Amino acid sequence: MRALEEPLAREQPGFLHGTPVPALATLVVVWAVATAALPEAGWRVVGLAAAHGALLGTALAWTAPSARRDRWAPLEAALVLGAAASCARLHPLGVLAWAVVPAWVAWRRPARLGARAWQSGPAVVGGAVFGLLLGAHLLVNTSLTFGYRVRTGPLAELADWWAYDLGANVLAAEMFFRGALFERAYRRWSFATAAAVSTAAAVVRYLADPLLPHSLGMAAGATFYMAVLGAGNCWLLARTGTLGPPLAATALFFGAYRLLAPR
């Protein structure tokens, strides 16, 4: 028992301790320059790589062991994501390049992320069921409310989105908002506070996403679903101690979300 047999850890470092500020600042500069200098297709790739790279790299830096601070992880992540996004845009089979991102993350061996992610099979199945139910509800509700229809093709386009979600969107979001932000907050505060901080940050991130249609109804829907998904994922992570269930839940929810076709 730690309370008996281990000396008490020293004071916790600050909440933002270990944030790779120089790397994040570099990404902002690169994105600003790309926006000004490159055509739309180019700066979209750079923007995507920078945004997801910032989340992924910060998550790695925050959760790295004290001996290894991963100060330049955001830049490395942005490079990998940029390469994968470029491949996906340039060639029909380029979507496979998104698989490089989880492979790169696995290679980095994050200290608190992923190591036990797939060890708990029933917990992952529980997460998948949660994501599937929430996704199904989204499909039913949006088709009834906004008149969106459920599409089954074209398969290439769906595969493109799914690959992007698995390789970048879901991975970066869960690693940062749950694996890093919630984990760090939960080590300081109660579950309710930590889940609120993490979920609020995730909701803001999706509301600020340029890919999300900007209407009041969509914003309300996104807020509702991302809040439920975020709170549920925080509970799953706190309960199981692994990122597997939240990753499964978010992947399946976004899988369902990509089936929506505009009116």
Place this chain on the structure above:
Amino acid sequence: MAPAIALALVTITLAIAQSGADAASLWRHAYHVPVVVAALRYGGGGVLAALTALLLYAPFVLPALEREGATPAVLEGLLTFALLLGVGVLSATLARVAQRQRARYETLATVQRAVDGDTPLDLALARLRACLQMRLDATVGLVVHDGARLAVAGGARVARGSAVARVLASGAPLFVPDGGGPGPLRRCFVAPLAARGGVVGALAVERGGDIPADERRWLPLLAAHVSLALDNARLAARQRRFADELAEKVTAATRHVVEMDRMKSEFVAIASHELRTPLTALQGFSELLVLRRFGPTELARIGAIMSAETERLGRIVSDFLDLSRLERGLTPSLRLTRVDAAALVADAVEVLRRARTTHEFEVDCADALPALDADPDALDRVVKNLVSNAVKYSPAGSRVRVAARAQAAPPAVEITVEDEGPGIAEADRARIFEPYYRTVAGARAAGGAGLGLAVVKSLIDAHGGTIRADNVVPHGTRMTLILPAVP
């Protein structure tokens, strides 16, 4: 219960759909039933049931809101959203509070049952820890001061600088939101166990999840209850131990009194016999002197016999008087003066040598023995008693050795009287200095009231000396007395 609640929610949703999928359908009120039931049964499950009801009911309200705007029916539906959520949260909160209180009362009762006075402390701590772990759904550690040692349950030791060590030192509760380490998050709360105005231990609760503020306010109360229960158990155990010890002492004292009574009865019989023997001799010889006329030689012999018997009678009476003082807790009265131990030993042995011709006597006194600050009459009685015993309990023709030598630090004189008798059994050796005590072999071999050695010991004690009995190889007894010398 959970499947029934889920079935009820689905059935109500189907009923709304069947009745025209109206946002203000009357069936919507039925959602409250499974929500309240879920809250009463599972606590937090009420919120989950309310959220599920919202998700199921939303497809009837939100499309209407999109199509028709904020009509009264839609507003009623939206109001139902708020009501369902409110009822779910409120009833879940109340149910959880009630369940928590009940669980806490049960925990306190369990603590009381787990600790009783008959259980050794380590076992009581282990039992208490097991039941608290089950009740609190957490890893529990208990540490209690037990005299000089620290009894620990839940770990091998209390590490320096650990949360428990800090609480033991400070006496204040400590909450550690992050136990540290790379593994999953573990929170820890340590409360002091206080009793008799001080910290007697600590209760540590460690859990992978939350330890809410409400629980952190309750844990010190639980710790107080645990410390009270342990203290009561400890006091009860001590009281029981004292009662047992007292009963043992009373039994031993009773046995001793019975034994003393028996020995006194025996003593009266022996003393009567001892007194009668010289009295009979004196009576017989005095009657002879009255009835017959004797020549001078005969008269001298009879006079010597009567003198010896009178001396014997006097010795027995002196022993009785000394014993009487001994039993009243008084030390024998001594007239202390400078005594030459060598001369005293030689004189005493010489007197006995003349009276007891059956044994050989060997006296070995070292040169220049230090002087003793002693009562010469008392010391003379001691030496004569020991030499008489040596003669009495050794076969005729054997040798009695008496020696005196000096001891350097602390300055003392050691006098030994050694015979070639059968020796003294191990069990008897510890008791031969008790009044009235006579060994079985001794009682069979010679008479005596069992007072001689008791009186000798009391005289030696009064001089600040010691006496002990040892067996010598191949057979015999050596009595060694050590008397402090004048520095």
